[in-house]
Amino acid sequence: MHATHALGLSPLHPSTLLTITPHTRDASASLGPSQHTSSQSMLPSLRRLTSIHLCTAKLPLAPAAIASPFGLLNQTPSRHLSSSIPVMSAPYQVIATKDAPSAIGPYSQAVVHNGVAYLSGCIPLDPASMQIVQGGVEEQTIQVLKNLEAVLKASTKGGKENALKCTVFLKDMGDFAKVNQIYENFFAPYKPARSAVEVARLPKDVLVEIEAIAAVSA
Incomplete structure (x- = not known):
């Protein structure tokens, strides 16, 4: 035995x-x-x-x-185990358009998930030169909304009418009236939900930044 x-x-x-x-x-x-x-x-x-x-x-x-x-x-x-780490795909669609400034950090211009587009904050960068536009808060707001519209079109198959909610970040709340007038003219006749907040500082020391959530057209 x-x-x-x-x-x-x-x-x-x-x-x-x-x-x-x-x-x-x-x-x-x-x-x-x-x-x-x-x-x-x-x-x-x-x-x-x-x-x-x-x-x-x-x-x-x-x-x-x-x-x-x-x-x-x-x-x-x-010895039967693999040492490689599986690459996981993101559960959302990444949106990138040349009509808007490219990302200046580890983020996407927008992502789409379950019929909703989430747009990163847009700042007044010129898409061609990637430089901040000249002028004050009015000129910066106009450029921000141009960039926002370009990303809205790329991500929603629509445009500004698809916006559900916008968040406006201001370096100085004293600029609110000027920004608000340009914003209203841009979105008219649509009035998506909105928040406006004053912050201590914005990327590249710009005066205004706007982000949005939008519905994707069927």
Whole structure:
């Protein structure tokens, strides 16, 4: 009988070696005469056994069941596992148009998901030169709305009429009346939902930025 069966252990994997470390004192010395005789008939080769070390050789392993507090678990060798990380595709459509300024950071001009377009904030960059337009808040607002309309057309198959909600960021709330008049003329006769907030600073130190959420035309 295999030693592992005699000891009540589970059968070892073929790649597992049984190493027996002898103690400095014979285990039979502590037994009486009758006990000594019976012990000699039981596993004579293991009388001096005091510890068993299971050493796993560096050999290819096949999938095997291993013991755990939760029962038997399947063990899959690491050599069967792929080290590559799967590339996950985004659950939305990325929109990019040359009619609006290209992104100046790790973002998209807009993304579309479930029939809704989410437009990043537009600032008064000229799409051709990628420079801030000359002038004050009025000129900047006009350029912002031009850029916004270009992205609306690219992302919604429509235009400004598809806008659902706009958020206007102002460097100075004192410019609100000027921006509001240009904004109203641009969207008329449509009146999407809107918020307007003053912020401490905007990208490239512009005076106005507008972002939007829009419905995609069927």
